[in-house]
Amino acid sequence: MKLPKPDTYFWQGNQACAEAAIVGGCRFFAGYPITPASEIAEHMAKRLPQVGGIAIQMEDEMSSIGAVIGASWAGAKAMTATSGPGFSLMQEFIGYAFMTETPCVIVDAQRTGPSTGQATKCGQGDVMQSRWGTHGDYSAIVLSPNSVQEMFALTIKAFNLAEKYRTPVILLSDETIAHMREQITVPQIESIGTINRRKPKLKENAFFGLKEIPPMPAVGEGFNVAVTGSTHDEHGIRFTADPLAHRKLVGRLNNKIRNHVGEISDFEDYNTEDCRIGVISYGCTSRAIYEAVEKAGAKGIKVGSIRLKTVWPFPDKIVRKLAEKADKIIVPEMNLGQIYYEVERASKGLAEVIPVNKIGGGELITPEELLNKILKEAGKND
């Protein structure tokens, strides 16, 4: 075993992701080269064999996530990493992983789309795709880090949530966080909590129901588990026409996430105590808020921020609470407005929701731009 030693390092976001995955228990990686996620595959290819794991480059993104799902059913914690175009190709299997309750982690290091777009430039255009990308009724767990240190923490958290809720978890990174190098402290490994999926007891045979989160056997353990992406009962037997079977299964699969939003949600509250203007941000864009909020505060404006570490399930209650306090909520994003609509929905008209959007060339929203927007909305743009 060769886990990273507790120490301070100067790492790239993608490297932090790979090291954290190994600490979190990941022992299988399959991926396909794509900017800006390739370094995760490269680090995993080097590091996983050292800890007895397997990293393989597959022929495309579909087979990458397919192999990850196979590995998960073979009992391993498994991960793949990609960017927008590959993430689109993985959607079919993301729905399958949801339907079959297969824990796995999918990293999407966002770049500028649609299509090939600006392949090496940062963007945040996949937020809605990470929630609604696959077909059918489903619920997603999506985490969004904003630093190399947080990439480490949220990668481990992604594995823990995947194992706990038996569902695919998406780590929604972006080119900036993926490629940025920062100081990072790796804590004592023993201090990091890792969760493992619940295994069935000898006589248990319902791996797809009865309980909210059923136990999960691995293949080859003698449980004769029947895994299918078709609608099935608690034993994995297909019911392709029965309306009740479908409602029961898909209802439970969604509820096991929707009923635990509070537990899953993770966010950072900064100065929202008595704010009149709120900023809601996530990922790389959120790095601009601190300076903007501080400078606006120095000018006597009561401004606070909420930074989402969990983007999905959307923390309606937290946003609603902010909307009750603030007159205006500013939502900066490197897209043409995605989380903006969610904020508007969740604030129920209690606050005016104002988007700040910037796309193209990987240009980040700067603290100055955000500050000017805050000043303008506070009526102080003289």
Added chain:
Amino acid sequence: MTENFSIRNYLRDLKLPFCPGCGIFTIMNSFLRAVHELGCEDLSKFVFCSGIGCSSWIPSPYFVADSVHTPHGRSIPVATGIKLLRPKLNVVVFGGDGDIVGIGMSHFIHAARRNLDILVIMVNNMVYGMTGGQVAPTTPFKAKTTTTPYGSFEQPLDSAKLAVAAGACYSARWTTAHPNQLKESIKKAIQMKGFRFIEVVSQCPTAYGRRAGFKNIGEMLKWFKEKAIPIRQAEKMSEKEIERRIVIGEFVQRRRPTIGENVYAMIKEAQVNAR
């Protein structure tokens, strides 16, 4: 041993969904007989992966075994993850021609190239049966299907030859009119290592036979028998002569290091060097 063979021992107590006269019954029977004759009283040493289509329902969920029923064409990638992590299990993929060499063809070629240690049994009914009989990559030239009402204007694929070119350790083709050869071939393939491929040309009376002009299942099986030529004989014939014939037999048998063997050797080395 064959005397005490009961197919029920290997099947869940569920009603099979296949049409009367479907070739799948023959293939299911041949496979489970092969397993039985190899001395396996149950399927505990196997894991089955399949995609979408009638033949993907052979193991899932009917076999009393671990089975993973994946999206269309994606059984081989899932089998890759399983086999790499659990090298001791016999991983068997069942799929149709549309599943394996249509939508999933790239995975098929790459698994053969990697020499992934799995057995792929492809039921080739020459048509997309489950969706009602559309043209497939294996549909004979000029055959009428629902999406080629004037006859197919494409050339069909020779999957068994493709497997050889891609690096398979074993590749064979039979028809449902050759159940004994099929059973023996399955027995042999199960005991071999590396990427193994068996194509079974099979009748789909519902979605193919009636449109292609066959009056009954017997006619289809007769057609298989008449069109089939052993590979040794075919080798001496011109391309023109074997056109529209079904070449049966074993196309390749060889030993190459599997990806699993290579990966675990690499891991061992990496762990020693990491100390």
